[in-house]
Amino acid sequence: MSINPAWYLSLSIVLFAIGALGVLVRRNVLIMFMCVELMLNASNLAFVTFARTLHDIGGQVLVFFVLVVAAAEVVVGLGIVVAIFRRRANADADDLHLMKG
Amino acid sequence: MLSVVVTAAHPTIPDVGVFAVAAAIILAGAIGVVVARNPVHSALMLVMTLFGVAVMFVLQQASFLAAVQVIVYAGAIVVLFLFVIMFLGVDREEDIAAERLRGQRPLAIALVFLGTTGLLLLGEVSKWTTGQPHVAGIDTGAPNVNLIGKSLYTTYLFPFEATSALLIIAVVGAVVLARRPPVVATTSDDVTSPDLSEDEDAVSDASVADVANVADGTEVDA
Numbered sequence: 001m002s003i004n005p006a007w008y009l010s011l012s013i014v015l016f017a018i019g020a021l022g023v024l025v026r027r028n029v030l031i032m033f034m035c036v037e038l039m040l041n042a043s044n045l046a047f048v049t050f051a052r053t054l055h056d057i058g059g060q061v062l063v064f065f066v067l068v069v070a071a072a073e074v075v076v077g078l079g080i081v082v083a084i085f086r087r088r089a090n091a092d093a094d095d096l097h098l099m100k101g
Numbered sequence: 102m103l104s105v106v107v108t109a110a111h112p113t114i115p116d117v118g119v120f121a122v123a124a125a126i127i128l129a130g131a132i133g134v135v136v137a138r139n140p141v142h143s144a145l146m147l148v149m150t151l152f153g154v155a156v157m158f159v160l161q162q163a164s165f166l167a168a169v170q171v172i173v174y175a176g177a178i179v180v181l182f183l184f185v186i187m188f189l190g191v192d193r194e195e196d197i198a199a200e201r202l203r204g205q206r207p208l209a210i211a212l213v214f215l216g217t218t219g220l221l222l223l224g225e226v227s228k229w230t231t232g233q234p235h236v237a238g239i240d241t242g243a244p245n246v247n248l249i250g251k252s253l254y255t256t257y258l259f260p261f262e263a264t265s266a267l268l269i270i271a272v273v274g275a276v277v278l279a280r281r282p283p284v285v286a287t288t289s290d291d292v293t294s295p296d297l298s299e300d301e302d303a304v305s306d307a308s309v310a311d312v313a314n315v316a317d318g319t320e321v322d323a
């Protein structure tokens with residue numbers, strides 16, 4: 001038989017935690033985006049695991065939607081990064097404090 | 102109804118081996134993304150993680166998603182990342198040791214550690230999966246693409262169409278964001294061009310002075 005689903009879910013939790021840690025710790029906007037992708041992948045892994053465990057194809061369809069939304073998010077996010085780079089020389093999240101009082 | 106299908110008391114050796122190798126690749130890649138100083142290295146580590154996740158999909162009979170994962174993520178999204186990194190020229194090293202906000206980093210690590218252990222403990226003491234199976238179509242293990250396609254065009258037809266609208270909006274948004282507005286362009290040219298010319302003057306002055314010094318030196322030496 002195949003692997004216990006709990007292993008997949010534990011791996012998914014750890015992957016999500018690493019991604020969240022990256023978003024919180026890193027300051028480079030591009031790397032923060034990549035860490036968001038890590039978190040999305042962790043959720044995809046959990047979706048597929050649940051789809052197999054519950055014998056429900058809906059989980060896999062949802063992964064399909066997550067993929068599309070991730071692609072759209074990356075396109076718009078990188079457009080914003082390029083627009084920021086026009087105004088300043090680096091992609092440091094701490095330098096973007098224009099709205100600060 | 103509570104249904105927990107945590108069977109598989111005896112997984113086969115090849116399955117365990119593939120799972121272990123793929124999990125190691127995923128975790129190594131993920132840690133590499135977070136730790137790498139160079140954004141290009143981070144992007145390549147991300148590719149590694151995505152391939153590992155694709156292996157996990159294959160291991161769980163989601164072959165269509167594995168293919169889409171490799172094509173869309175590794176083929177499109179990471180290439181987009183690399184394109185932007187190289188287009189902007191930000192592939193220089195970042196000083197990770199510098200901590201801007203005091204106490205933010207230990208707090209983040211503690212928070213993430215707490216959340217992770219909490220979730221793992223929760224999964225350990227309670228059941229991982231509850232709920233009713235067979236909601237949106239039975240996954241019989243037959244060809245996966247057929248099932249996904251049928252589900253996508255019947256049950257999930259409206260979200261699917263909404264997805265197409267989302268993609269159109271994203272494309273238009275990216276074009277609008279990346280377009281250089283003409284007014285800003287002229288002002289930036291006005292600002293930058295005097296600096297450039299001054300720099301050029303300074304460089305030419307310096308080179309002239311150097312030449313003069315060298316000439317003086319040779320004359321003295323001679």
